Amino acid sequence: LKEYPENTIIQRPIVAAHRGVPSLAPENTMASYRLAYDLGADMIETDLKITKDGHIVIMHDDTVNRTTDGTGRVRDLTLDEIRALDAGIKFGPEFKGEKVPTFKEFLQDFKGKEIVLLVELKDTGIEEQVIKEIEEENMVDQVVLQSFNLGSMTKMNKLKPEIPDGYLFSAGVPGTEAGKLKNAQKMLDYGTSQNVTLNASYGSAYQEFNTYMRQRGMLNMHWTFRDEVAFSDKLQEGIIGPITDYTQWLTHSPINL
Numbered sequence: 001l002k003e004y005p006e007n008t009i010i011q012r013p014i015v016a017a018h019r020g021v022p023s024l025a026p027e028n029t030m031a032s033y034r035l036a037y038d039l040g041a042d043m044i045e046t047d048l049k050i051t052k053d054g055h056i057v058i059m060h061d062d063t064v065n066r067t068t069d070g071t072g073r074v075r076d077l078t079l080d081e082i083r084a085l086d087a088g089i090k091f092g093p094e095f096k097g098e099k100v101p102t103f104k105e106f107l108q109d110f111k112g113k114e115i116v117l118l119v120e121l122k123d124t125g126i127e128e129q130v131i132k133e134i135e136e137e138n139m140v141d142q143v144v145l146q147s148f149n150l151g152s153m154t155k156m157n158k159l160k161p162e163i164p165d166g167y168l169f170s171a172g173v174p175g176t177e178a179g180k181l182k183n184a185q186k187m188l189d190y191g192t193s194q195n196v197t198l199n200a201s202y203g204s205a206y207q208e209f210n211t212y213m214r215q216r217g218m219l220n221m222h223w224t225f226r227d228e229v230a231f232s233d234k235l236q237e238g239i240i241g242p243i244t245d246y247t248q249w250l251t252h253s254p255i256n257l
């Protein structure tokens with residue numbers, strides 16, 4: 001770590017490592033998450049899906065095709081079949097042997113460590129099971145749940161209000177700036193009424209939106225930063241929580257706002 005003079009205040013955002021650090025290690029693997037932790041990420045973002053035989057595993061896509069050496073839909077494969085796949089080799093030979101993690105394994109690895117797990121549900125109907133696994137590990141205080149599915153989000157909020165929920169949305173739908181802002185405002189009202197926070201795409205992170213969220217003490221995480229210029233612009237505008245593929249850009253240097 002870089003050394004700074006004593007009493008230096010390093011002001012930096014809350015950094016969520018998107019699927020680990022996919023710019024340096026294969027996405028959604030334990031190697032990628034451990035790297036995120038070592039780099040000083042504040043949160044690790046991840047995606048959950050269910051296997052044919054009812055196990056929760058970590059995978060972004062519907063199929064295993066892009067990230068592993070196998071083929072097929074997660075929903076059509078058993079846990080044993082998925083665990084037999086290599087989730088590292090396509091990224092590079094040094095990651096050969098990385099497996100598709102189970103949600104349990106992920107939880108257990110970071111239990112009690114100084115990091116928050118930002119867990120996105122990619123399937124619906126798994127809400128109870130996901131919450132049960134979090135409870136079994138006594139990690140209610142270490143997890144934030146998120147989903148693009150409003151029904152799923154509301155369900156989780158009812159099942160376990162103690163776990164913060166972040167509704168993923170994008171106000172960047174075609175239309176005028178005023179229309180987008182109106183949409184963002186609608187979502188904000190919804191979030192406040194349902195006690196869920198709003199994790200908007202960074203294109204939807206209007207200054208008014210950020211101010212509104214900050215005034216209410218609502219953490220809002222924005223996805224997904226992969227561009228240094230956009231990063232810098234939005235940090236200047238005051239976003240608090242970038243979700244990024246490039247954790248290494250943000251965690252080890254001071255940000256001059």
Ligand code: G3P
Binds near residue numbers: 018168223224243
């Ligand atoms: O954390 C939110 C972000 O991950 C949503 O997009 O497609 O990468 O899951 P996606």
Ligand code: CA
Binds near residue numbers: 045046047120
């Ligand atoms: Ca995600």
